[in-house]
Amino acid sequence: MNILNEKKGIICDMDGVLYHGGKLLEGVKDFVDWLYNENKNFVFLTNSSWNTPKEFQQRLQRMGIDVDEKHFYTAALATASFIKSQNEHASAYVIGEHGLLNALYDSGITISDIEPDYVIVGESESYGYENIIKAVKHVNNGAKLIGTCSDLTAPYEGGLLPACRSLIAPIEYATRKSAYFIGKPNPLMMRTALRMLGVHSNDTAIIGDRMDTDIIAGIETGLDTVLVLSGVTKKEDIDCFPYAPKIIIDGVGDIPKLALLGDN
Numbered sequence: 592m593n594i595l596n597e598k599k600g601i602i603c604d605m606d607g608v609l610y611h612g613g614k615l616l617e618g619v620k621d622f623v624d625w626l627y628n629e630n631k632n633f634v635f636l637t638n639s640s641w642n643t644p645k646e647f648q649q650r651l652q653r654m655g656i657d658v659d660e661k662h663f664y665t666a667a668l669a670t671a672s673f674i675k676s677q678n679e680h681a682s683a684y685v686i687g688e689h690g691l692l693n694a695l696y697d698s699g700i701t702i703s704d705i706e707p708d709y710v711i712v713g714e715s716e717s718y719g720y721e722n723i724i725k726a727v728k729h730v731n732n733g734a735k736l737i738g739t740c741s742d743l744t745a746p747y748e749g750g751l752l753p754a755c756r757s758l759i760a761p762i763e764y765a766t767r768k769s770a771y772f773i774g775k776p777n778p779l780m781m782r783t784a785l786r787m788l789g790v791h792s793n794d795t796a797i798i799g800d801r802m803d804t805d806i807i808a809g810i811e812t813g814l815d816t817v818l819v820l821s822g823v824t825k826k827e828d829i830d831c832f833p834y835a836p837k838i839i840i841d842g843v844g845d846i847p848k849l850a851l852l853g854d855n
């Protein structure tokens with residue numbers, strides 16, 4: 592655990608690490624206090640494209656955790672940043688929520704249903720047969736197909752919801768084109784997070800609850816990895832993967848406790 596004391600930067604996943612649905616997980620307040628007291632550069636990273644950073648900040652605030660908006664980075668922001676880096680004057684047909692639409696708008700990308708350069712898909716309540724038909728038409732006419740993340744499902748209190756990869760699949764099948772996915776584990780998103788922190792990968796650790804996104808993303812970006820068992824991945828799942836996290840803990844509440852022990 593001493594390695595976390597020495598790290599200057601912490602990249603931390605949110606769902607299953609800080610909260611589950613609307614419920615704050617145990618020890619999160621102590622963990623966030625530890626981040627501030629130890630002067631860590633930190634970013635809360637999520638594959639969700641639904642909400643804006645401001646809304647994530649407010650969600651945590653309602654749970655009693657005060658963190659500045661600048662510490663949040665979403666797959667929506669990463670998607671907008673990628674599109675802008677490829678084509679500053681891009682236009683896009685979007686199936687997504689306001690988190691994604693705001694991020695694209697703020698990056699100067701035009702939202703358009705007429706010969707768009709890109710079709711961008713995130714999770715959305717407005718997902719339906721009609722917009723799949725439009726998306727298929729645009730991709731067949733040459734638009735590039737982008738997914739905000741490659742998650743098949745997203746957990747909620749009642750079970751699992753279909754996430755971006757499940758939603759984009761009909762468009763891939765109908766067009767025989769493969770989408771490019773931006774969120775974790777794509778190192779694109781990790782490298783941007785590192786730039787936000789201003790810290791080298793050697794000096795940074797990632798904390799997450801999923802082997803197939805958080806831990807693999809950390810390994811491929813050269814970060815030390817911390818798996819928490821408070822979310823999706825269970826202890827018995829770990830051996831099913833060909834890679835392993837550096838540290839396994841029950842939840843982020845263990846970090847300040849163990850750091851204290853490590854100091855003595």
Ligand SMILES: [Mg+2]
Binds near residue numbers: 607608800822
């Ligand atoms: Mg998670």
